[in-house]
Amino acid sequence: MQKAGFVSLIGRPNAGKSTLMNSLLGEKIAMVSQKANATRKRSNAIVMHNNAQIIFIDTPGLHEKEKVLNKFMLDEALKAMGDCDLIIYLAPVTDLTEHYEKFLKLNKKNIPHIIVLSKIDQVSQEKLFKKIASYNQYADNFEALIPVSIPRKVGHKDLLDTIEKLLPESPFLYDPEDLTSELIRDIYAGFIREAIFENISEEVPYESDVIIDSIEEDHSIDKIYATVIIEKESQKGIIIGKKGEAIKRIGKVARRKIEELSGKKAYLNLQVSVKKGWTKDEHFLKEIGYDNAQ
Ligand SMILES: Nc1nc2c(ncn2[C@@H]2O[C@H](COP(=O)(O)OP(=O)(O)O)[C@@H](O)[C@H]2O)c(=O)[nH]1
Ligand SMILES: [Mg+2]
Numbered sequence: 001m002q003k004a005g006f007v008s009l010i011g012r013p014n015a016g017k018s019t020l021m022n023s024l025l026g027e028k029i030a031m032v033s034q035k036a037n038a039t040r041k042r043s044n045a046i047v048m049h050n051n052a053q054i055i056f057i058d059t060p061g062l063h064e065k066e067k068v069l070n071k072f073m074l075d076e077a078l079k080a081m082g083d084c085d086l087i088i089y090l091a092p093v094t095d096l097t098e099h100y101e102k103f104l105k106l107n108k109k110n111i112p113h114i115i116v117l118s119k120i121d122q123v124s125q126e127k128l129f130k131k132i133a134s135y136n137q138y139a140d141n142f143e144a145l146i147p148v149s150i151p152r153k154v155g156h157k158d159l160l161d162t163i164e165k166l167l168p169e170s171p172f173l174y175d176p177e178d179l180t181s182e183l184i185r186d187i188y189a190g191f192i193r194e195a196i197f198e199n200i201s202e203e204v205p206y207e208s209d210v211i212i213d214s215i216e217e218d219h220s221i222d223k224i225y226a227t228v229i230i231e232k233e234s235q236k237g238i239i240i241g242k243k244g245e246a247i248k249r250i251g252k253v254a255r256r257k258i259e260e261l262s263g264k265k266a267y268l269n270l271q272v273s274v275k276k277g278w279t280k281d282e283h284f285l286k287e288i289g290y291d292n293a294q
Pocket of ligand 1: 011012013014015016017018019020031032033034035036037038039061118119120121122148149150151
């Protein structure tokens with residue numbers, strides 16, 4: 001008997017959704033950042049566990065919307081939430097339960113969910129038990145509550161076993177050898193964005209994006225040509241840096257992440273281009289793939 005289904009990772013920005021997805025897959029494909037709101041689009045990871053094929057959908061965080069780009073991000077999360085077999089609601093162990101109450105209201109279709117208490121390595125046992133107890137009052141709403149720590153590798157097996165139990169019977173939906181149904185260019189664009197988040201401070205990463213112009217694959221080396229878009233002329237100096245040192249560092253960090261996934265040498269060419277007000281430009285956002293109709 002095979003099981004298969006879609007499991008959306010839902011939670012506030014910075015809860016650890018992308019980190020958890022990478023960790024369950026055992027490969028890094030989703031970008032991760034200490035800064036909130038780094039994940040912009042849905043992405044997925046196909047994880048085989050016993051006789052189940054679990055397709056995890058990573059989403060941008062649930063947050064207040066302002067710009068058109070942020071509205072897109074919230075819609076992405078809400079869409080993934082309404083369109084899956086099971087939801088993993090990620091709550092950092094330090095979060096107040098009122099955030100969970102907000103999530104319950106957003107889960108209009110009442111899709112079954114598991115609460116994952118994340119980052120439990122950040123608190124004492126006593127605090128962890130208190131937090132678990134504070135979710136008891138909602139026990140009728142959730143299927144399970146599972147504490148997880150990525151650095152301590154706690155909770156993974158428990159989580160996968162629980163998901164397996166809750167998934168519907170179904171033949172596999174993807175080739176069991178596949179890691180993701182995503183395009184490699186989207187994964188690479190994410191790695192470059194991650195490198196920008198790691199190396200550039202303040203608001204510039206939020207006002208930048210990456211377009212992969214082309215990938216030339218060879219048996220020994222992949223050549224990747226990409227453009228970093230920014231909102232303002234004044235951000236050019238920040239992203240390029242003195243004598244180009246910032247963009248070089250971004251390129252180097254991103255190239256390493258790409259090589260780690262591909263297992264091959266990579267050459268990465270980064271151009272910088274100013275596109276005034278792109279985060280508010282609905283037409284342009286659609287053009288570069290931020291399209292909820294997709
Ligand atoms: N200490 C600790 N940090 C974590 C854990 N999981 C994620 N993080 C960190 O939390 C930050 C946000 O993670 P990310 O996966 O980007 O969150 P997302 O916005 O929900 O996708 C990153 O700096 C991660 O390294 C965990 O279990 N323990
Ligand atoms: Mg994320």
